[in-house]
Amino acid sequence: DQQVKQNSPSLSVQEGRISILNCDYTNSMFDYFLWYKKYPAEGPTFLISISSIKDKNEDGRFTVFLNKSAKHLSLHIVPSQPGDSAVYFCAASAVGTGTASKLTFGTGTRLQVTL
Amino acid sequence: ETGVTQTPRHLVMGMTNKKSLKCEQHLGHNAMYWYKQSAKKPLELMFVYSLEERVENNSVPSRFSPECPNSSHLFLHLHTLQPEDSALYLCASSQDWDRGITDTQYFGPGTRLTVL
Numbered sequence: 001d002q003q004v005k006q007n008s009p010s011l012s013v014q015e016g017r018i019s020i021l022n023c024d025y026t027n028s029m030f031d032y033f034l035w036y037k038k039y040p041a042e043g044p045t046f047l048i049s050i051s052s053i054k055d056k057n058e059d060g061r062f063t064v065f066l067n068k069s070a071k072h073l074s075l076h077i078v079p080s081q082p083g084d085s086a087v088y089f090c091a092a093s094a095v096g097t098g099t100a101s102k103l104t105f106g107t108g109t110r111l112q113v114t115l
Numbered sequence: 116e117t118g119v120t121q122t123p124r125h126l127v128m129g130m131t132n133k134k135s136l137k138c139e140q141h142l143g144h145n146a147m148y149w150y151k152q153s154a155k156k157p158l159e160l161m162f163v164y165s166l167e168e169r170v171e172n173n174s175v176p177s178r179f180s181p182e183c184p185n186s187s188h189l190f191l192h193l194h195t196l197q198p199e200d201s202a203l204y205l206c207a208s209s210q211d212w213d214r215g216i217t218d219t220q221y222f223g224p225g226t227r228l229t230v231l
Binding site (some may be wrong): 002004034041042045046089091105106107 | 163
């Protein structure tokens, strides 16, 4: 049973437009959410996170929105750039699941930003 | 070196071989992790070490054996693997706070393992 779902395996967006990547989760104990970006032949790179006490967190071109009632979060990239082309993973964890953070990952969405 | 490094980057081994993957973190963190990424599957957590003690073993077969000699180094010893174990093996580290507060995990580049 997948607790973190990214239902769109791929997304294509034109340069300069907004990219919206979506993520749904089922475990109501999750209270911390992260987005990672992964280029081929590299490990995932942390992008942005949000705690469940917030509904929005912004960092430059990247904004993450959290809708706890819908158990849904999204990553907005504005404006999209060709260098944003990568696989984006959504991850979630729950405080108190142990002494070290246990992340549950989605399957990823491949974003292609076209010229 | 900065961040999290992993060696080797690529490994091809037979089913009867014994090999080890190495991970080193230069971030001063006290928790380290092994993940497995197979094609079209989410990253799967394998092992977690916090303060050099294993705190999580996610039902991983015994042919995978982790070792954490200190807070900066993590090994994954491999023996008698199966072809279905072919995957990208990722190491990560984070700062673990006793109160269970989650902190960001930083990943290494991974080892691409092929088992023949």
